Amino acid sequence: MTEPLLSIQNLRLTAQTDRGTASILRGIDLTVERGRILGIVGESGSGKSSLVSTIMGLLSPGLNAEGSVKLDGVDLLTLGSSKMQALRGNKIAMIFQDPMTALNPVFRVGTQLVDVVRNRYPGVSREEAVKRASDALVKVGLSDPERRMKDYPGQLSGGMRQRVMIAMALLCQPDILIADEPTTALDATIEAQIIDLLRRLRNEFSGSIIFISHNLGTVLQLCDEVAVMYGGHLVELGAVRDVLAQPLHPYSRALIGCEIDDQPLDVPLAFIPGKVPETVDNPPGCIFAPRCNYAAEVCTRVMPPLRAFEGQLAACARLEDIT
Ligand SMILES: Nc1ncnc2c1ncn2[C@@H]1O[C@H](COP(=O)(O)OP(=O)(O)OP(=O)(O)O)[C@@H](O)[C@H]1O
Ligand SMILES: [Mg+2]
Structure with a gap:
């Protein structure tokens, strides 16, 4: 067992x-x-x-x-x-009720996503990390990922920010995700x-x-x-x-x-x-x-x-x- x-x-x-x-x-x-x-x-x-x-x-x-x-x-x-x-x-990673508690308001969304990838997988090149981040944004249903990567968290709606948090979780593939x-x-x-998204993505975790x-x-x-x-x-x-x-x-x-x-x-x-x-x-x-x-x-x-x-x-x- x-x-x-x-x-x-x-x-x-x-x-x-x-x-x-x-x-x-x-x-x-x-x-x-x-x-x-x-x-x-x-x-x-x-x-x-x-x-x-x-x-x-x-x-x-x-x-x-x-x-x-x-x-x-x-x-x-x-x-x-x-x-x-x-x-x-x-x-272990966590998605909070208010995504702003986990997102840093002064860094662009893309920077924060790329950081997650490079912390988790130190061998990954910057270029590859940017690609993974952009793919993750598409997976969570955010269109125009290039533009979203350049946005600051404050420029996104609450629902979009929660999608960014889910993208982060997908990128870091924790053993346990706490929501x-x-x-x-x-x-x-x-x-x-968002619930529908989590359901569809469950096989990706x-x-x-x-x-x-x-x-x-x-x-x-x-x-x-x-x-x-x-x-x-x-x-x-x-x-x-x-x-x-x-x-x-x-x-x-x-x-x-x-x-x-x-x-x-x-x-x-x-x-x-x-x-x-x-x-x-x-x-x-x-x-x-x-x-x-x-x-x-x-x-x-x-x-x-x-x-x-x-x-x-x-x-x-x-x-x-x-x-
Ligand atoms: N630092 C602390 N010192 C003393 N009591 C605390 C502390 N943190 C939490 N509590 C108490 O512990 C109990 C449980 O709180 P908790 O926030 O875990 O509940 P919860 O089930 O998450 O509630 P909610 O559904 O409102 O989020 C509450 O009575 C709270 O007042
Ligand atoms: Mg609670």
Whole structure:
């Protein structure tokens, strides 16, 4: 059996705050196989961005990560900042919600794309790098690549900038591409175009993709597996069609609803009464129990671990009783 590309074990992320220790990730176990696309969903504040920032080694000062995050067997948590920096834009790359965070406004688009190629493949000539950059712009649907290469990022629309980010990812061929809500800042039509583009290009990526989204239709269209996060825990994991069609965990059920087939594809996540737990609170039982319609006495004792049930994994003590 080959080792998964990314293997996360008992990942905990904490921060010291005025109100005490904040537990942002409370013990995440997750693997990402080679060439697969994993979607991550969950309400705002559930820890999705914190999880991918930890994988990227981009934690703000004061945050402390424990556990392990192994990429190809190498633990990224112990790697040190200079080695981690060398991995970014090389083995791991990221597409942000706002592409301007990753594009430098004072350099032309072409210069930045050529730099990506030459950092990743130092032996490549300048001429070849320019050609690859221009080809990548065509692949992501930007016409007139010569002109686009001369533009500064500020001269492009939001949708065009996101296409440039995808071109960068194609050029650097990372082992893992992380996309944290890459289309939230775009209007619905452009969002649909970008998702369609990612779908068409998926065969051009040899690596895996982690895709965070609030939009279930998008996750269904793009991803192979989906992970549902709540309060710093992973509460459900499975094949995207299975989880969206038949969510097992009460939180996933509330979030996803059971009628995905009847809904238009741009449905946002459902609204669930109550609010996400505070990171500084450490309730003894299941993290979702206070909002759960199915909660019973057993749920007040410990947070249940993820366990296999009907082909999916879910962290609920009452799966047998409620399905
Ligand atoms: N540096 C920090 N110090 C303390 N708490 C933090 C820090 N960074 C994040 N948090 C807390 O961690 C929790 C998870 O935040 P995170 O941004 O990962 O959520 P998210 O799932 O990405 O939400 P969204 O959908 O809104 O992007 C939040 O409660 C946030 O306030
Ligand atoms: Mg986020």
